[in-house]
Amino acid sequence: MKQAVQKRTLETRARLVAAAKGLVAAQGYVALRVEDVVAKAGVAKGTFFAHFPDKDALMDLLIGAEIDRHLDAIADLPAPRDVDEFVTVLMPLLRFMTCERYVFDVILRHSGAALAEEIGPIATTFVRQAEVVAAWLDQGPFRRDVTPDLLAEGVQAFATQAMALHFCALHNAVPLDQRLRPYLSAWLQPGI
Amino acid sequence: MKQAVQKRTLETRARLVAAAKGLVAAQGYVALRVEDVVAKAGVAKGTFFAHFPDKDALMDLLIGAEIDRHLDAIADLPAPRDVDEFVTVLMPLLRFMTCERYVFDVILRHSGAALAEEIGPIATTFVRQAEVVAAWLDQGPFRRDVTPDLLAEGVQAFATQAMALHFCALHNAVPLDQRLRPYLSAWLQPGI
DNA sequence: CCTTGTAATTGACCGTGGTCATTAATTGCT
């Protein structure tokens, strides 16, 4: 006896999303409160959680949509001919991803990876880890070729890395693209 | 009229940390509640926040300490001679970092980077992004050599990437080390 | 040993995300 989804349901959901978008446009993502969303949408709090498992799911939706818009703008472009072009094309997307610390955190949480920040104990351990690793690499035999998929994953890894470092107090003097370029040069064009 | 730090202060802090460690050992990191910590330490809730800016700071401390222990075990070892050894040596640390999803999130937050997960809207955009990038890379002129520091940063980026993917429902069938090896091969030994 | 200034502690209180038993609206069926 499965019933079709009610029109009312879609309307409510649309009102919630619209309200959320309005509030985000006005005050940014961090400041978004579920209570404000339901108030603006004119529904009860419980209703929100009947439509979204939690607040993060709404954020996922909103931010995901925005990322999609950027990808739409990128997808049709001709393939970049070098790293500089590559980075340039990617920048608008990366700038959105780093428009707010909170946004980046949400993206991390809903994606899956990370690197070096403030200067708490964990950050310190990362610095140490970097030193240890660097010492190893200084004396090992290393370096040749791979698949596009693997390369693409690598680009994501380095982009994430660059963005993460961008939020680190000690490093955010360097602009994001300047941070990313050497990574991508080394990854995409080793030995040049 | 600056006064020396009181012995009482150190004791209280030590009791808080000890209580927290005990609770973590018993129930893991996610389940840790500030109220439980103060109860076990025998102090009021406010006291906790006189010693730590927030709960995350405590987590930072606990997890950072654990990471340090792993680095201690690693630092004195002879430099690994190939990627396999490299990965093997790194694994205990990475396994700790991924022992709980929550732990990995805390590390991400206190470090700074990320990649591909569950399969919400954002994850979808990451897949798309990967496709777009892959298509580009398929036809561009790429590849050669760099500094140890940059290499170390790359290792961190790929490790994070691998860990992040490890939490992704679609990918966690592959063991972490198997995921990491191709990354590091490609990054450390391009063209081989 | 009191006094006085500072540091440490307390716990009632708040904000905000999330739950759930109850109530209201819809739909399908006859």
Added chain:
DNA sequence: AGCAATTAATGACCACGGTCAATTACAAGG
């Protein structure tokens, strides 16, 4: 239209991190 079954909406309630004005413990000077 009337009835039952299902789905949507409600809002009082809870959990838990975090705050802060008030209180207590401490240390130094007289």
